[in-house]
Amino acid sequence: MRVINYPNADQRAALLKRPVFERGQIQGDVSVIINCVKSGGDRSLVELTRELDGVKLDRLEVTNEEFEFANDSVPQDLKDAIAVASRNIEKFHDAEDRTGYRVEVMPGVSCWKKWLPIERVGIYVPAGSAPLFSTVLMLAIPARLAGCSEIVLCSPPGRDGSIDATTLFAAGSCGITRAFKIGGAQAVAAMAFGTESVPRVDKIFGPGNQFVTEAKMQVMGTGVAIDMPAGPSEVAVLADDTAIPAFVAADLLSQAEHGPDSQVLLVSTSGDVVEKTLSELEKQLNVLPRREFARRSLANSSAIIVSTLEDGIEFLNEYAPEHLILACRRTDELAEKVRNAGSVFLGNFSCESAGDYAAGTNHTLPTNGAARGYSGLSVLSFMKSVTFQRLTNKGIRSLGPVIETMAAAEGLEAHKYAVSVRLQSAGEN
Amino acid sequence: MRVINYPNADQRAALLKRPVFERGQIQGDVSVIINCVKSGGDRSLVELTRELDGVKLDRLEVTNEEFEFANDSVPQDLKDAIAVASRNIEKFHDAEDRTGYRVEVMPGVSCWKKWLPIERVGIYVPAGSAPLFSTVLMLAIPARLAGCSEIVLCSPPGRDGSIDATTLFAAGSCGITRAFKIGGAQAVAAMAFGTESVPRVDKIFGPGNQFVTEAKMQVMGTGVAIDMPAGPSEVAVLADDTAIPAFVAADLLSQAEHGPDSQVLLVSTSGDVVEKTLSELEKQLNVLPRREFARRSLANSSAIIVSTLEDGIEFLNEYAPEHLILACRRTDELAEKVRNAGSVFLGNFSCESAGDYAAGTNHTLPTNGAARGYSGLSVLSFMKSVTFQRLTNKGIRSLGPVIETMAAAEGLEAHKYAVSVRLQSAGEN
Numbered sequence: 001m002r003v004i005n006y007p008n009a010d011q012r013a014a015l016l017k018r019p020v021f022e023r024g025q026i027q028g029d030v031s032v033i034i035n036c037v038k039s040g041g042d043r044s045l046v047e048l049t050r051e052l053d054g055v056k057l058d059r060l061e062v063t064n065e066e067f068e069f070a071n072d073s074v075p076q077d078l079k080d081a082i083a084v085a086s087r088n089i090e091k092f093h094d095a096e097d098r099t100g101y102r103v104e105v106m107p108g109v110s111c112w113k114k115w116l117p118i119e120r121v122g123i124y125v126p127a128g129s130a131p132l133f134s135t136v137l138m139l140a141i142p143a144r145l146a147g148c149s150e151i152v153l154c155s156p157p158g159r160d161g162s163i164d165a166t167t168l169f170a171a172g173s174c175g176i177t178r179a180f181k182i183g184g185a186q187a188v189a190a191m192a193f194g195t196e197s198v199p200r201v202d203k204i205f206g207p208g209n210q211f212v213t214e215a216k217m218q219v220m221g222t223g224v225a226i227d228m229p230a231g232p233s234e235v236a237v238l239a240d241d242t243a244i245p246a247f248v249a250a251d252l253l254s255q256a257e258h259g260p261d262s263q264v265l266l267v268s269t270s271g272d273v274v275e276k277t278l279s280e281l282e283k284q285l286n287v288l289p290r291r292e293f294a295r296r297s298l299a300n301s302s303a304i305i306v307s308t309l310e311d312g313i314e315f316l317n318e319y320a321p322e323h324l325i326l327a328c329r330r331t332d333e334l335a336e337k338v339r340n341a342g343s344v345f346l347g348n349f350s351c352e353s354a355g356d357y358a359a360g361t362n363h364t365l366p367t368n369g370a371a372r373g374y375s376g377l378s379v380l381s382f383m384k385s386v387t388f389q390r391l392t393n394k395g396i397r398s399l400g401p402v403i404e405t406m407a408a409a410e411g412l413e414a415h416k417y418a419v420s421v422r423l424q425s426a427g428e429n
Numbered sequence: 430m431r432v433i434n435y436p437n438a439d440q441r442a443a444l445l446k447r448p449v450f451e452r453g454q455i456q457g458d459v460s461v462i463i464n465c466v467k468s469g470g471d472r473s474l475v476e477l478t479r480e481l482d483g484v485k486l487d488r489l490e491v492t493n494e495e496f497e498f499a500n501d502s503v504p505q506d507l508k509d510a511i512a513v514a515s516r517n518i519e520k521f522h523d524a525e526d527r528t529g530y531r532v533e534v535m536p537g538v539s540c541w542k543k544w545l546p547i548e549r550v551g552i553y554v555p556a557g558s559a560p561l562f563s564t565v566l567m568l569a570i571p572a573r574l575a576g577c578s579e580i581v582l583c584s585p586p587g588r589d590g591s592i593d594a595t596t597l598f599a600a601g602s603c604g605i606t607r608a609f610k611i612g613g614a615q616a617v618a619a620m621a622f623g624t625e626s627v628p629r630v631d632k633i634f635g636p637g638n639q640f641v642t643e644a645k646m647q648v649m650g651t652g653v654a655i656d657m658p659a660g661p662s663e664v665a666v667l668a669d670d671t672a673i674p675a676f677v678a679a680d681l682l683s684q685a686e687h688g689p690d691s692q693v694l695l696v697s698t699s700g701d702v703v704e705k706t707l708s709e710l711e712k713q714l715n716v717l718p719r720r721e722f723a724r725r726s727l728a729n730s731s732a733i734i735v736s737t738l739e740d741g742i743e744f745l746n747e748y749a750p751e752h753l754i755l756a757c758r759r760t761d762e763l764a765e766k767v768r769n770a771g772s773v774f775l776g777n778f779s780c781e782s783a784g785d786y787a788a789g790t791n792h793t794l795p796t797n798g799a800a801r802g803y804s805g806l807s808v809l810s811f812m813k814s815v816t817f818q819r820l821t822n823k824g825i826r827s828l829g830p831v832i833e834t835m836a837a838a839e840g841l842e843a844h845k846y847a848v849s850v851r852l853q854s855a856g857e858n
Contacts, residue, residue, distance in 0.1 A: 023650065045798035056499040088534045088828075095532045096542070103524045105517045105789040113525070113790075116768060118802050155665055168837055202801040221452065221658055225802030229650055244854070250847035257843040289842050313647055325463040334818055339545060347817040353844040354820055357835045358828055360534040361542075373547050373654030374633035375814040385804040387790040389762055390775040397771055399517075399787055405510035406786045409595055411559040413718050414686040415782040418679035422778055425673070 003303045030151040030185045037189035042196045048186045054163045062179040070168035085358035089141045092360030096379045109396025115383045118145035120189035124143045124206030125155040131164035139205045140174035147380035156183020185215035208291035234263035236321035238312045241270040243327035249280035260296035266303040267312040320371040342371045346364030393426045431731045459614045459643040466618035471625045477615045491608040501596035515785035518570045521789030525808045537824025544812045546576035551562030551620035553635030560593035569603035569636045575811035585612020612721035614644035663692035665750035667741045672756035678709035695732040696741040703732045722757040726834040746748035749800040752781045772801045822855045
């Protein structure tokens, strides 16, 4: 981890830079996979799974027996933990207002807005280096609260041809009944276009590697929606001299262990805390199973010393981190100054892993600076709003001339005439 | 317009098909333009504008004098009409709840969510066959209500090197002070990456031709957000024997006049209404300035006769039209059955052009079936939600073991340790 003291404007600009991912090569590979699934359906999925995951499947869909087997094989303490986390996630997400509203804009002109569930949603859960069953909870619980009528899950099969048991247990506990042993770009294609066994969905959610991300970007133009573009996970910690170096180091490492491209940033008003955090990092790294990932990610990371917390928060607003930990004084006041971040953790006892698993907030958050323009997932991500309007005879008589004038000015005479023909008739009544 | 009586399942499936747009050729052209703007900045923009719009500009940004000149040149009746429309749009959009919420999930675990404005937004307003100043209102009013601190507008210059006066007037009336004479993919690139004169934005909004749409899709992967993928505009009318054929025809035409690829659909329980609408269409077409567009669009359109309104609404839910007009009995009851649509118009006096201009709802809506997974624009489209959490000493003690169990099961030991190190310390206090 580099330490930069009071960076000047040029250094700050350099520190704000994110890694750029070239889509180049992958773009073509993914496009081939998508077209293959589009034309070949289940047969192509089986073939691709054999080729890419090294597993020959007779059946893509998880059976009831497999769900039951998963249920039996998850230890009770993990089931209990998942139950507590689920309750918290449900409680927080369900507090979201989704009732819509109605306005009588003018006499005779009523407009209203309703939130409706997205009917069919697809959830992708990666396996890879760690089975991320917590992602199932973060996607399936808000989907269920939204009222989605069909929730489909895809996750790559392991060498034994089965999906991770805890992933299946978590899916079952959220009411998911349809799960498929499909990974990568081929899973995204299957959900986007549908096959004989995989239902086509209206929106695709979930993290994944570069292939999954590229596939989501490619199918997005074809009528299916996606949650957000994904990038490597990130944490930024703002620390003053009240921060506890052992905590800060643990938080930085819990981001760094995700993968070698994880982004980790420490911004501090205290050189002493930075120094102690660095030595804590070394200590904690040595006993970490995923220390190789963490070490590589830390090698690209920076600790920045700033003169005030306000200066730090200003820098972090420009950076727009996915996770922001405020390990300092006056956290409430500083939280009010946050303008760009995915999720914010206040105080020394609010570690990122609390939000990752069980505090109740969603852990699917915008990364790579996308927090400037994107929200993390919520119940609303699984819904769409539809507007309605009713003009009465009186309404069209008062508003009609306004519409006629504007339509004529845009040169859209049929738009104007749709009003004129009604005004003629409205006048008669 | 084809008439299809009581379509069978195969015919229905065919009727639900939307045109597919091949990105192929355009993809490469747009990518070249984007890279050109990225590397050459303002100089490239001036060059591209000379090449593609046939205008040589000395200055890309609209001056105060040009804003004032536009203000002077718009007729008063149009200004008054824009004022009424603006008031309605503001009134409806401002009713959106954006206060966020707070939940104490467990003792010592508080989570909350805040809506924050997206700081810098870019608005693209096409010129082309008609100057669409109404789009300025539909984008800039919610942006202002959201509290966006910088709103930038790009619109292609005409042959005389100026932006359409009403577009500029509308922009000024919404408080926009920064407008640029840039069109097409180059405008999207300028706003996505910034140049010497054009500020980089966090999210890009607005309709446009295939180049604009493709450019928005391409820059989306680079950290900037976009409103939604755009397709050709659409209307579907559900009519029973209480519908007035002259109104229905006018509504179909006000969609068809947008362009030759506009999608128009009539679904009716009454063969008589369909027949009379077809002959009204011919009558109204003859006097329409943009009849060539309309005629070509109608040639690809269908009128479908169904046996019940329920059957009609079911078909339309699968089709997911951008605009849906309910010109029939029991509109309130049928509106409750709508599951997929951009915006819905109830009753004979609620023409689509009311929503296009002045009723108060937003006219930037999902097309091409995207209404299944996307919302039309609202104030929330110009904001992002950020979540916050605070765990106290007590909070981490009650929730900590749950997090430890889950993190360990995902094989993320640093995530677990971030809790364990706090539990050790929390126990001491």
